[in-house]
Amino acid sequence: MATLADPAPREARVMQGFPQSLAHWGQGRLSESDLAHIPGDAGWPLVGNTFTMLADPHAFAQRMIDTHGRVYKNRAFGGWQIALIGAEANELLLFNKEKIFSSEQGWGPVLDQLFPRGLMLMDFDHHRIDxxxxxxxxxxxxxxxxxxxxxxxxxxxxxxxxxxxxxxxxxxxxxxxxxxxxxxxxxxxxxxxxxxxxxxxxxxxxxxxxxxxxxxxxxxxxxxxxxxxxxxxxxxxxxxxxxxxxxxxxxxxxxxxxxxxxxxxxxxxxxxxxxxxxxxxxxxxxxxxxxxxxxxxxxxxxxxxxxxxxxxxxxxxxxxxxxxxxxxxxxxxxxxxxxxxxxxxxxPPVPSMPRRALREFEFGGYRIPAGAMVGINIYWTHHSEDYWDSPFTFDPLRFTADKVRERHKYAWVPFGGGAxxxxxxxxxxxxxxxxxxxxxxxxxxxxxxxxxxxxxxxxxxxxxxxxxxxxxxx
CATH class of the missing domain: 1.10.630.10 (Cytochrome P450)
Incomplete structure (x- = not known):
């Protein structure tokens, strides 16, 4: 269950410091001390877990989940990311009922030089209108x-x-x-x-x-x-x-x-x-x-x-x-x-999906600070025995109308969800x-x-x- 925490002065400053110019998004990244209460792995000096993760992303994610649980931090690609795992996490980020998460600032550092202002790099009213x-x-x-x-x-x-x-x-x-x-x-x-x-x-x-x-x-x-x-x-x-x-x-x-x-x-x-x-x-x-x-x-x-x-x-x-x-x-x-x-x-053609937290929130018993880069693991949820019987077996009959009704709505999200x-x-x-x-x-x-x-x-x-x-x- 996610809840929106009371905004502390530091979070308010972080939120005000989010410029729309993607060139500045790398500034003010959260430090390890900001995330000290969240379990995880810093990886190797300088490169973090970047190359370990790229070598086998699914095995890496499973190891992190087995070791740290369904909320964990990971240092890769020059900064910290927080993984939120499972259908409930998918619903939190994708449905985004409280407008906590920015898709623009999640995808922007990866796509801005090449695909700026695409629908995936827009938030809220601007996204809705376009x-x-x-x-x-x-x-x-x-x-x-x-x-x-x-x-x-x-x-x-x-x-x-x-x-x-x-x-x-x-x-x-x-x-x-x-x-x-x-x-x-x-x-x-x-x-x-x-x-x-x-x-x-x-x-x-x-x-x-x-x-x-x-x-x-x-x-x-x-x-x-x-x-x-x-x-x-x-x-x-x-x-x-x-x-x-x-x-x-x-x-x-x-x-x-x-x-x-x-x-x-x-x-x-x-x-x-x-x-x-x-x-x-x-x-x-x-x-x-x-x-x-x-x-x-x-x-x-x-x-x-x-x-x-x-x-x-x-x-x-x-x-x-x-x-x-x-x-x-x-x-x-x-x-x-x-x-x-x-x-x-x-x-799934998009196995994971990033966002950036605009405000502090709670999930899985952890306080996630404003400014955190967060993400969901679509591949893991699609192969979890929590939602699927024999998840590594190909069986189209999982998608009959009655079986779809019985499952968590966000257990299958290859096309994303929400807005x-x-x-x-x-x-x-x-x-x-x-x-x-x-x-x-x-x-x-x-x-x-x-x-x-x-x-x-x-x-x-x-x-x-x-x-x-x-x-x-x-």
Missing amino acids: RRALSIAFKPEPMRHYAGALNRGIASEVAKWEGLLAFYPAIKKLTLDLAADSFIGIPWGPEADRINVAFVDMVQASVAPIRKPLPFTQMKKGVDGRAYLVDYFTRETLRRREEGGGQDMFSQFATATREDGSLLPVDEVVDHMNFLMMAAHDTITSSATSLIYYLAREPEWQEKLREEIFAVTGGPDGQGNPRPLDYDDLGKLDLTEMAFKESLRMI HMCLGLHFAYMQVKILLAQLLQQYRIEAAPGYNPAWQAWPIPKPKDGLQVSFRKL
């Missing part, structure tokens, strides 16, 4: 348009996948190409390729160990990629406002209005587009890869999903071509959706269902016996070998 304006891009009419573009793009590419394939790079490329069509509304080609390169550079730079854009560093490539996209999206926003927007997501953002009828500022449209392209691309790539992995490993579940897809689409046409999945039929793929949810439980629930989650469901409809109408997905690839666990999971699977014609 989220409402941007939600127009996910209304039924534009979503129907995206469904058509996804069916065409996925069908064209998946037809080439027969045989042994490294799935992760293949779906990564396809997802970027689909974004050029559905998100930006431009044809695949040199311009889309240049945009894709810029996005890849920015995403890789977001987790680069060198945080300054020095020559020849990944951060420099990322900052240069951002400069290119800022210029491109600025010109395109102005053009689309002058000529009238289309049904693609970018045109929807460019012409979105706030509650008072005013257009979003151009620079904010650009930042929202940059951020949502990044978020959609990397998380869908990761989650589609984990689903394909489990379907290759669990052929009986693959066959159940194939039967459902055949029943909804009618199966391949007379020439053996997969039929497209109609937008109006998306809601009929219940078991397919449950399988996707289970893969998101097994390998910052992923705006594009229905787009993700749609893209994955259309992908599976194309794949399972023409291929049997197979993996070598005993295949169990190593996964890069953080920041966004991916198989280190690219996921080697075979697509065999039915």
